[in-house]
Amino acid sequence: MSHWLYGFPHIDSDTLFLIKHRIDDGFRAFTGAYGDGISAFFLPLDRFLIGVDFVLTKTPWPIVILAFAGLIWLATHAWRIVLSTVVIFVLIGLFGMWNDTMLTVAMVVVATTLSVVVGIPIGIAMSRSDVLQRVANPVLDVMQTMPSFVYLIPVVMLLGIGRVPGLIAVVIYAIPPVIRLTNLGIRLVDRDILEAADAFGSSGWQRLLNVQLPLALPTIMAGINQTIMMALAMVVIAAMIGVEGLGQPVLQAIANQYFTLGVFNGLAIVGIAIVLDRASQAYGRRLQKHIDVQHA
Amino acid sequence: MPEDGTVIGVSIRGLYKVFGPNAAANIERARGGIGKAELLDRHGHVLALRNISIEIPGGGIQVIMGLSGSGKSTLVRHINRLIDPTAGEVIAGGRDVTAMSPRELRAFRQTKTAMVFQKFALLPHRTVLENAAYGLKVKGVKRAMRHAAAAEWIERVDLKGFESRYPHQLSGGMQQRVGLARALANDAPILLMDEAFSALDPLIRVDMQTMLLKLQKDFRKTIVFITHDLDEALRLGDQIAVLRDGEVIQQGTGQDIILRPADDYIARFVRDVNRGRVIKVEAVMQPLREPVAADEARITMGTSLEDTARFLSQSGKTVALVADAAGRPVGRVDAGQIMFAMVAHDRPSF
Numbered sequence: 001m002s003h004w005l006y007g008f009p010h011i012d013s014d015t016l017f018l019i020k021h022r023i024d025d026g027f028r029a030f031t032g033a034y035g036d037g038i039s040a041f042f043l044p045l046d047r048f049l050i051g052v053d054f055v056l057t058k059t060p061w062p063i064v065i066l067a068f069a070g071l072i073w074l075a076t077h078a079w080r081i082v083l084s085t086v087v088i089f090v091l092i093g094l095f096g097m098w099n100d101t102m103l104t105v106a107m108v109v110v111a112t113t114l115s116v117v118v119g120i121p122i123g124i125a126m127s128r129s130d131v132l133q134r135v136a137n138p139v140l141d142v143m144q145t146m147p148s149f150v151y152l153i154p155v156v157m158l159l160g161i162g163r164v165p166g167l168i169a170v171v172i173y174a175i176p177p178v179i180r181l182t183n184l185g186i187r188l189v190d191r192d193i194l195e196a197a198d199a200f201g202s203s204g205w206q207r208l209l210n211v212q213l214p215l216a217l218p219t220i221m222a223g224i225n226q227t228i229m230m231a232l233a234m235v236v237i238a239a240m241i242g243v244e245g246l247g248q249p250v251l252q253a254i255a256n257q258y259f260t261l262g263v264f265n266g267l268a269i270v271g272i273a274i275v276l277d278r279a280s281q282a283y284g285r286r287l288q289k290h291i292d293v294q295h296a
Numbered sequence: 297m298p299e300d301g302t303v304i305g306v307s308i309r310g311l312y313k314v315f316g317p318n319a320a321a322n323i324e325r326a327r328g329g330i331g332k333a334e335l336l337d338r339h340g341h342v343l344a345l346r347n348i349s350i351e352i353p354g355g356g357i358q359v360i361m362g363l364s365g366s367g368k369s370t371l372v373r374h375i376n377r378l379i380d381p382t383a384g385e386v387i388a389g390g391r392d393v394t395a396m397s398p399r400e401l402r403a404f405r406q407t408k409t410a411m412v413f414q415k416f417a418l419l420p421h422r423t424v425l426e427n428a429a430y431g432l433k434v435k436g437v438k439r440a441m442r443h444a445a446a447a448e449w450i451e452r453v454d455l456k457g458f459e460s461r462y463p464h465q466l467s468g469g470m471q472q473r474v475g476l477a478r479a480l481a482n483d484a485p486i487l488l489m490d491e492a493f494s495a496l497d498p499l500i501r502v503d504m505q506t507m508l509l510k511l512q513k514d515f516r517k518t519i520v521f522i523t524h525d526l527d528e529a530l531r532l533g534d535q536i537a538v539l540r541d542g543e544v545i546q547q548g549t550g551q552d553i554i555l556r557p558a559d560d561y562i563a564r565f566v567r568d569v570n571r572g573r574v575i576k577v578e579a580v581m582q583p584l585r586e587p588v589a590a591d592e593a594r595i596t597m598g599t600s601l602e603d604t605a606r607f608l609s610q611s612g613k614t615v616a617l618v619a620d621a622a623g624r625p626v627g628r629v630d631a632g633q634i635m636f637a638m639v640a641h642d643r644p645s646f
């Protein structure tokens with residue numbers, strides 16, 4: 001009689017088995033019926049990704065490094081960051097990881113772009129509706145705490161193994177910060193300034209474009225920075241479902257106990273992370289220049 | 297002149313504002329005469345405005361005065377309907393603002409009103425020029441045109457040379473002049489100013505008042521000016537309405553309020569004011585009883601008691617003849633009357 005205190009009395013195994021099976025079967029049936037359609041729907045993403053891959057891997061490396069240096073200079077106006085970028089890229093090239101790095105960078109760029117394009121409108125919608133905010137917050141919590149591997153399963157069931165499923169898994173994992181901080185940034189906009197915009201007869205759009213988004217931009221940039229970092233982390237995990245790049249050699253290193261291979265590729269990822277983090281933060285600070293002082 | 301050449305008056309009629317979840321039900325209690333404190337204690341609603349009726353003539357400066365929390369900001373925000381009334385109406389230029397559709401309201405705010413805020417409320421990420429042009433941008437005025445108009449107003453408020461600065465690079469007084477330029481560039485007949493000068497230090501404040509009076513001479517807008525400062529009210533106001541706990545307790549010219557305070561509250565308010573500067577000589581003069589002599593000292597109506605006293609002491613006389621604008625004698629005033637009027641009479645005598 002007392003044994004039920006020591007082992008939690010769970011639903012009996014047959015029933016549990018049945019439940020899991022039913023759900024999986026249902027999902028499989030759904031995939032079977034609609035999988036092709038869904039794949040077709042994501043085709044443009046595939047094209048986009050292939051395009052960016054192509055540009056980064058087929059352009060002569062000096063031009064790529066120059067282009068990155070130029071972009072980062074435009075965004076940050078900070079020589080130190082530009083210089084470290086060049087050094088990091090040269091080191092990566094010297095150690096023979098140029099191609100994989102470009103594939104990873106391409107993935108991060110595309111995933112971040114997609115997260116921003118989808119996430120900002122969702123964040124804006126959340127900022128306008130308290131109901132939506134109450135509904136969306138727990139969903140975002142789940143998305144951020146769910147172990148990232150779990151995302152791979154339904155994505156693979158739906159779309160199989162490859163670039164696009166990997167991209168989608170990365171976006172799902174990386175999108176919450178943009179959404180959250182867009183919502184937060186807009187909600188924190190000074191009410192007095194909004195009132196002034198209203199007093200001059202601004203429409204909802206004029207309010208959004210002239211006041212809310214520009215004043216929320218530093219906060220949104222902080223969200224984008226986090227999204228980039230999370231995308232980079234997930235790109236490695238997504239290697240398990242066939243995403244090419246620096247993640248593949250890491251997996252290989254784990255399987256074969258190639259310590260040095262693992263460390264080199266790991267360091268390359270760290271290098272990219274530093275470049276992207278510093279560049280996006282410095283850019284965010286530059287945006288903030290005229291806004292922050294006002295609040296102080 | 298406002299762009300359509302018109303001057304618009306505003307009349308506020310029977311305005312009530314109750315803040316709280318069930319405002320409509322509590323308005324009946326307010327109409328029934330329940331006090332602000334009681335409504336808050338017993339029913340959890342704030343009675344911000346009670347039965348306000350004010351006629352604001354076009355082209356003049358109407359001051360709304362009162363202590364903190366008396367409802368000034370709430371009242372002025374009803375004129376451009378940043379706040380919706382619980383009951384009552386606001387008529388501007390013959391149209392009921394409270395009944396406008398959202399689209400009409402936007403058009404009304406764009407073309408008929410402009411507002412200056414206590415905390416300036418400038419866009420921190422836009423330059424001085426862009427801030428001044430904001431109202432015109434919202435209206436859809438082309439970039440070149442709105443920047444030209446904004447530049448003109450920036451010059452008028454003495455900020456030439458600062459066009460490409462950002463608000464945080466300016467002092468408070470300069471920021472408020474940007475706020476003023478933004479409102480004036482909108483070229484609207486109604487100008488709403490909610491404690492526009494309260495955040496400024498006293499000297500700059502007087503400068504800004506002078507600037508406003510000077511601009512008003514040329515442009516004759518209908519200005520609703522909120523302040524809790526009596527000197528400012530008396531200096532600027534053609535008419536003054538005094539609010540307390542959401543009610544108008546007295547309306548009239550500055551002189552009316554000083555000479556005939558409606559109750560103790562106002563009497564205490566006006567006690568320390570420089571009466572000689574506000575009260576005009578015609579308010580204390582006596583009708584002409586004796587014939588006019590050729591060598592009498594003469595002053596014109598509209599002269600303050602202070603200036604009259606100075607004039608008398610300089611000319612070594614004790615009586616002056618008061619003449620109207622056309623130079624016709626209308627009365628006499630003597631030093632004793634002036635002295636009597638210049639001190640308040642509700643204080644203990646020595």
Ligand SMILES: Nc1ncnc2c1ncn2[C@@H]1O[C@H](COP(=O)(O)OP(=O)(O)OP(=O)(O)O)[C@@H](O)[C@H]1O
Pocket residue numbers: 315316342343344362363364365366367368369370371524
């Ligand atoms: N949104 C609101 N919700 C609830 N109560 C409000 C709200 N806005 C104002 N009140 C109340 O209405 C009353 C009048 O406020 P209002 O801001 O109009 O005063 P004020 O005369 O402008 O004061 P101040 O000089 O401090 O600016 C106050 O009792 C205030 O607490």
Ligand SMILES: [Mg+2]
Pocket residue numbers: 368369370491
């Ligand atoms: Mg106020």
